[in-house]
Amino acid sequence: MKNHNVFRGALLLVLSLAVALVIGCGKKAVVQEEMGVVVKEPAKEEAAAETRPSEAAIEEELLKEKERQEKERVLREAASFGDIYFEFDQYDLTATARETLKQHADWLLANPGFDLLVEGHCDERGTAEYNLALGDRRANAARDYLVSLGVDAGWITTISYGEELPLDPSHNEAAWAKNRRDHFVVTPSR
Amino acid sequence: MIKKTFSILCFVIFLLILSVAAPAKVYMDILSPAFQKFPIALPDFSPLDGREGENPLFREIPGLLSNALELTGFFRTVDRNAYLESPETPEEDVRFADWRVIGAEFLVKGKLEAPGETLTIECRLYDVVEGKMLAGKRYTGKKGDEKAMVYRFADEILSALTGSRGVFDTEIAFSGKKNRLSDIYTIQFDGSNLRKRTDHKAITLLPRWSADGSKIAYTAYPRGNPDLYVLNLATGKTTRLFHDRGLNLTGGWSPDGGRMLIVSRRDGNEEIYVHELETGTSRRLTRDPAIDVSPCWSPDGKRIAFVSNRSGSPQIFVMDGDGGAVRRLTFNGSYNTSPSWSPTGSRIAYEGRAGGQFQIFTIDENGGNTIQLTYEDEGAESPAWSPDGRFIAFQGKRNGTSRISVINANGLNPRVLYEGKDLEAVSPAWSPHLNLY
Numbered sequence: 001m002k003n004h005n006v007f008r009g010a011l012l013l014v015l016s017l018a019v020a021l022v023i024g025c026g027k028k029a030v031v032q033e034e035m036g037v038v039v040k041e042p043a044k045e046e047a048a049a050e051t052r053p054s055e056a057a058i059e060e061e062l063l064k065e066k067e068r069q070e071k072e073r074v075l076r077e078a079a080s081f082g083d084i085y086f087e088f089d090q091y092d093l094t095a096t097a098r099e100t101l102k103q104h105a106d107w108l109l110a111n112p113g114f115d116l117l118v119e120g121h122c123d124e125r126g127t128a129e130y131n132l133a134l135g136d137r138r139a140n141a142a143r144d145y146l147v148s149l150g151v152d153a154g155w156i157t158t159i160s161y162g163e164e165l166p167l168d169p170s171h172n173e174a175a176w177a178k179n180r181r182d183h184f185v186v187t188p189s190r
Numbered sequence: 191m192i193k194k195t196f197s198i199l200c201f202v203i204f205l206l207i208l209s210v211a212a213p214a215k216v217y218m219d220i221l222s223p224a225f226q227k228f229p230i231a232l233p234d235f236s237p238l239d240g241r242e243g244e245n246p247l248f249r250e251i252p253g254l255l256s257n258a259l260e261l262t263g264f265f266r267t268v269d270r271n272a273y274l275e276s277p278e279t280p281e282e283d284v285r286f287a288d289w290r291v292i293g294a295e296f297l298v299k300g301k302l303e304a305p306g307e308t309l310t311i312e313c314r315l316y317d318v319v320e321g322k323m324l325a326g327k328r329y330t331g332k333k334g335d336e337k338a339m340v341y342r343f344a345d346e347i348l349s350a351l352t353g354s355r356g357v358f359d360t361e362i363a364f365s366g367k368k369n370r371l372s373d374i375y376t377i378q379f380d381g382s383n384l385r386k387r388t389d390h391k392a393i394t395l396l397p398r399w400s401a402d403g404s405k406i407a408y409t410a411y412p413r414g415n416p417d418l419y420v421l422n423l424a425t426g427k428t429t430r431l432f433h434d435r436g437l438n439l440t441g442g443w444s445p446d447g448g449r450m451l452i453v454s455r456r457d458g459n460e461e462i463y464v465h466e467l468e469t470g471t472s473r474r475l476t477r478d479p480a481i482d483v484s485p486c487w488s489p490d491g492k493r494i495a496f497v498s499n500r501s502g503s504p505q506i507f508v509m510d511g512d513g514g515a516v517r518r519l520t521f522n523g524s525y526n527t528s529p530s531w532s533p534t535g536s537r538i539a540y541e542g543r544a545g546g547q548f549q550i551f552t553i554d555e556n557g558g559n560t561i562q563l564t565y566e567d568e569g570a571e572s573p574a575w576s577p578d579g580r581f582i583a584f585q586g587k588r589n590g591t592s593r594i595s596v597i598n599a600n601g602l603n604p605r606v607l608y609e610g611k612d613l614e615a616v617s618p619a620w621s622p623h624l625n626l627y
Contacts (some may be wrong), residue, residue: 017619089503126504127541128395128527128572129484129496130481132483133453136455159415159436160416161393171590
């Protein structure tokens, strides 16, 4: 114990002298050189320490990239949810529409964590108001069918745009057929 | 079809007999299909103080009056080159025979003076067949008031000849679409003063005027759902009145101003509700799993016309104000929508299909006497009656360019009110009298 104290005292003395030397001779070139040597050691250590987190960051980035790619794939699939189409003044689901909705339902059940917005649209013929109601019916027909296939009703919201947002603004049968649709917007759940 | 043609023929013959048999003083029914426009002579005005002196207003004012009267579709200005009498002829010396011989039945003689910044005009309306004055007015105001003075005297002429004033002081609201967004606009009956009234930067639709003309209700999507708003025209302030998830569509305001018809799917599907503005309470009027939309009031506020597809296709129905006594009104064709009840009569205008196009029809409130009013090449939709029941505004197209037109309630005299070059104009709604002049 006593020896320890003596050693500690000696170390303190040496350190004090060294400090006094550094402070006292700070402006001398030789001492500066020595200081440079002293400083060099911790500098090396810092560099080593830097390398480790940086490797970790690269690994993390790789993981993120993979996640991002997976997310992109999911979003790409989500964005490619096909529209379904309706006959004039109808909101019954056609056989084709049911097939498409089955695919949408399968995807939603396989990829939980997504919300679905169903937009009901109409062609330009007829009254704006009646078409808003018709678009509402079209959106809800799809919603009800998805729910019947097991999709959680809480994931789905509907909106009618009536005849306000045609996909094809032309005034002919081909355009009207494209515009009588349900459009689907898939977004990650909030 | 043959039966219908025959009944129209009988009606025309009946009118002819009526017009022959009637004494000269009874003016013709201006809304009858056989109506002939009133031929009116509008010579230059003369100086009020009797002194000679040129003023461009001498010609401009009768010109403005001619435009105003022709806007109504009830008048034809007799060619001014045919006038035999000098404008300076004093009223006590008017030779009515000189006006009769050129085909005029009515004559307006006027005088004016415009010292400094003031303007005074004096107008007299004569029946040249009877040889007597029907109306006379003097207006005093500022320079620049001439249009207001002319519209006021045009109202006098209309009152004298048809029993009620015109609608020069009304506006037509419509939804103007541009780049997938829309706003509510208003334009005056004479096609002047186009104004954008909303700015939600969202889809904005279905304007409906309040009974006093101070507010417009409409449906808009600024918050991602079709919510119902009310715009105070004086302050420009908008209030969101309904925001049930799903549709919140405007119906008509009641004639007494206290109630508003709305469409909501708050109970699971589109139903019609009446909303008491005072108490803020709503009452459901329809109970049907079908689509029920587009409600509008009868002029007495006791019945409601609306659209329902409960019988398989959209048709016009009428019900009592409490939702009772529902009956189907239209049976021709598989698509009849957009009812508008004449504010003065017993007819309902709507849009239906004819020859592959939508056209405007009218029908008696008890379901009889359907008449096709428009024969537009590119269709006509969304009829709206003027407050005097003598005009109907509708949306249409020419060469694919959208426009709002006005037609007399007898189907004559269509004119374009607004042509949208870069604005697609739809869903017109006619204001009540706004006392603009």
